[in-house]
Amino acid sequence: MTHTQPLSVLERFFEDFPQGGSLLIVAHNHPDPDTIASAAALREIASVLGKAKTTIAYGGILGRAENANMVKYLKLELRPIDEISIKSFDRIAMVDTQPTTGNNDLPDELMPDLVIDHHSMIKATQEVPFVDIRLDYGATASILSEYLFQFDLPIDKNLATALLYGIKSETQDLGREAYSIDVEVYHKLFPIANKKLLSKIVHAKVPKSYFAFLVESIQNAKVAGNAVVTRLGEVEAPDIVPEIADMMMRMEGAAWALCTGQYKNGLHLSIRTTNAQKDAGKLMKRLVRSKGKGGGHNQIAGGRIPVDGLETWEIFELQDLMEEKFLKSIKKDQYAKQPLVPDEHS
Ligand SMILES: [Mn+2]
Incomplete structure (x- = not known):
């Protein structure tokens, strides 16, 4: 020096x-x-x-x-x-x-x-x-x-x-x-x-339960234009939420992803975007607003909303609301949501 x-x-x-x-x-x-x-x-x-x-x-x-x-x-x-x-x-x-x-x-x-x-x-x-x-x-x-x-x-x-x-x-x-x-x-x-x-x-080994979360997140994934939204129920560790958001960004054409999942008394949220001009952190703050806390950078953001005392269905509705607000904010709400993987058995 x-x-x-x-x-x-x-x-x-x-x-x-x-x-x-x-x-x-x-x-x-x-x-x-x-x-x-x-x-x-x-x-x-x-x-x-x-x-x-x-x-x-x-x-x-x-x-x-x-x-x-x-x-x-x-x-x-x-x-x-x-x-x-x-x-x-x-x-x-x-x-x-x-x-x-x-x-x-x-x-x-x-x-x-x-x-x-x-x-x-x-x-x-x-x-x-x-x-x-x-x-x-x-x-x-x-x-x-x-x-x-x-x-x-x-x-x-x-x-x-x-x-x-x-x-x-x-x-x-x-x-x-x-x-x-x-x-x-x-x-x-x-x-x-x-x-x-x-x-x-x-290349860490993962527990068997990890694959169940993968299946759940893929089954729940919906595509609207260039955005993917998905959710998990209760997770064993909250960092699977951003991990799934990253995984969803691997879809061809994906520019936006949102994943949510419950860990203990909080709903964890994760946003990803490939658009470096956007501010994912600001978007996350807008999403959780008065309900919780969040922040991040241009392309990655995380947040958490306390869900103490909420019933499972109420948490599910909160996830619905977050997905709607997210798609609206990025102007993808006019697209009909399509399942990422069509269910061939229905
Ligand atoms: Mn850092």
């Missing part, structure tokens, strides 16, 4: 950090590879710059087989946030998420000291003393990777593999909302990463 440049957010954060103190890194709920890799990289930086004792915590569950494999094979220690005494930490950091967004389990009255993210800044984040938000990065893992290279820190095989996978999965192999910086750090990480382990993560 040259001294003519202003100090980076992380340099200033660790200047202010009680050396040898404790740092809690909060990942977003049902953590995906981007938030997991970002947390692991921040832990590495914190151990060098702050001699910090670090704990990575997350809410929800590690659902996807790929993500569980990533944590297992790369020996990334993550702890459920409800097993942790949050107030015992000297500092709190948040990666790939922001306070009060509803997609992390840091209590709303507790403000983090540091936020590193690539989603638009929300109002609550203005209260956070150290903020590094970069919208022209396809993954938070790219921001953290750049820091590691900038600080000239050693990156071991496991961390490089985690970061590579974080960027790869978040950008669909650098094809979706990837920027030049994502490509650049990806190239730098590639020689260091363990390709065998990466392959084992990407």
